[in-house]
Amino acid sequence: MTSISKFWCTVLLITLCAGQACTHKPGMVAVPVIPPSCDSTNITYMGSIRPIFASNCYSCHGSGVTTGGGLDLEDTTSLRTYLKNGFRGDNIYGSKLYHCMLHTPLAQSMPPTYIIDTCSLHKVHFWLKNGAPFNS
């Protein structure tokens, strides 16, 4: 690598870290900046969260689907169990599921090929922070 490209790599890294990637510590969760267009009122499992999982996760993690390593996020009992046991932090707020969705180095990136939109991430974050109620 030439010193010029090393320089630009360093600049790029610093820029990325100044964002949020490097502010992450175990037990803490990077909170995405919420776009003004994001309606963050009345976040419920049935109204907001399930549709996000349905469009982005059920193809691999739906009931009866095995491509997601057998993790069923569609069945609420199974999802609840995973949220209780699948931790990276100190409570549900530090849930591994959320880390997966943020594509942090602390967990596998989910969905594997893209990061879901910031508004949806915010909704999932809000829902987890509030104890992940299965409300409608």
Ligand code: HEC
């Ligand atoms: C293209 C298929 C695919 C999609 C879409 C997908 N996943 Fe996964 N996911 C997988 C596979 C495969 C594994 C199991 C990997 C393994 O066992 O090594 C997995 C594992 C996981 C795990 C378990 C990680 C662990 O080690 O405990 C979580 C949590 C998860 N996915 C969440 C999600 C969420 C949330 C979404 C949607 C936002 C999603 N996944 C979308 C394929 C997918």
